Amino acid sequence: MTGPGFDDSWTIWLSLFAIALVTTLPRASFIVLGSRVPLPPRIQRALRYAPAAALAAVVAPDLLVANDVVSLLNPRLGAGLVVLAVASRWRNPFLPFIAGMGSLWALQYLA
Amino acid sequence: MPFLNRLPLTAEFRAGARAGFRAFLPQSIGLIPWGMVTGVAMVGSGLTPIEAMGMNVLVFSGTAQLGTLPLIAAGAPLWLIIATALALNLRFLIFSAGIAGNFQQLRMPARWGVGYLLVDGVFAICLEPMRRNPDPQWRLGHYLAPSLWAWAVWQLCALTGILFAGAIPGSWSLEFMATIALLALLLPMAGTRPMLVAALTGGAVAVALHGLPLRLGLLVAMVAGILSGFAAERQHSPVAGS
Structure with a gap:
């Protein structure tokens, strides 16, 4: 995930402003419009599933796809599983990063 | 300010x-x-x-x-x-x-x-x-x-x-820090069954469709994840509250 796409600074700033816009608009929405109309429960539930679905969709290919091929034996997947195990067992916010990077480096060295 | x-x-x-x-x-x-x-x-x-x-x-x-x-x-x-x-x-x-x-x-x-x-x-x-x-x-x-x-x-x-x-x-490989952070964000979200289904579906579809041009698979995966969360919720409890 390094390299291509980053040579054009103008494109990057455009992306950053676009992301900022679609982040600030939902945040400010009801506060600015001043509407007290409650969101229908059905919509509220759909909105709750969106971040989980989106995060998983972004992160899963990072773990499972290496060089455009689905691969179950790659250091990133191993390190990702370590992160999930550590984060579900302990509350310390630093630990997943230490364990994740440590196991990634170890597995890359072994591979 | x-x-x-x-x-x-x-x-x-x-x-x-x-x-x-x-x-x-x-x-x-x-x-x-x-x-x-x-x-x-x-x-x-x-x-x-x-x-x-x-x-x-x-x-x-x-x-x-x-x-x-x-x-x-x-x-x-x-x-x-x-x-x-x-x-x-x-x-x-x-x-x-x-x-x-x-x-x-x-x-x-x-x-x-x-x-x-x-x-x-x-x-x-x-x-x-x-x-x-x-x-x-x-x-x-x-x-x-x-x-x-x-x-x-x-x-x-x-x-x-x-x-x-x-x-x-x-x-x-410091870019992997972002992956770790996303996993740690995702974990507490997937605490209920429908949320877990939404996450698993989103992830699986994104991997299955990773070959599509323009990363179109990501969009399909997000929609599929949301819909499957809905479906899992209805199956789990028909009068799903909040």
Whole structure:
């Protein structure tokens, strides 16, 4: 995930402003419009599933796809599983990063 | 925040600010690793320090920043980056609707400022105390003090991460910090069955369709994840409450 796409600074700033816009608009929405109309429960539930679905969709290919091929034996997947195990067992916010990077480096060295 | 100068800082405002700050302070410790990791991940994904700091100030959301970095780095089309950021941020609509009633006395620029500052942790500690206290000045103080504190901590920690990452060789795979952060964000979300189904479906579809051009598979995966969450919820309990 390094390299291509980053040579054009103008494109990057455009992306950053676009992301900022679609982040600030939902945040400010009801506060600015001043509407007290409650969101229908059905919509509220759909909105709750969106971040989980989106995060998983972004992160899963990072773990499972290496060089455009689905691969179950790659250091990133191993390190990702370590992160999930550590984060579900302990509350310390630093630990997943230490364990994740440590196991990634170890597995890359072994591979 | 220039609008602060125009507000008379009444005793009620200060009392609210103290209460809000005290309530949020322990939680704000958790922002420290997140801010630093986001800083490292932005540089690790190829942003220059200026671009990284610009993103940090403009977007001011760990989830939106970390979630879109892999797409920016892969050169994904703008509309897909926007769609992903939107999916990551739709929860803010719920927060905004929940807290909006407290800020009706403010003028438009101040409301935009209040909206820009809205983050999950502050929303969580503010909602109940602000519902109970009838004084609008107290409520404003209770919201602004922890919000501005969160903003300052976030910017400072990200800056630390950005400067730190610049001193590290690229062979250390620091972009993986973003993946770790996303996994740690995802884990508590997947606590209920429908949320878990939404996440698993989203992930599986994204992997299955990774070969589609323009990363179109990501969009299909997000929609499939949301729909499967709905389906799982209906199967689990027909009268699904909140």
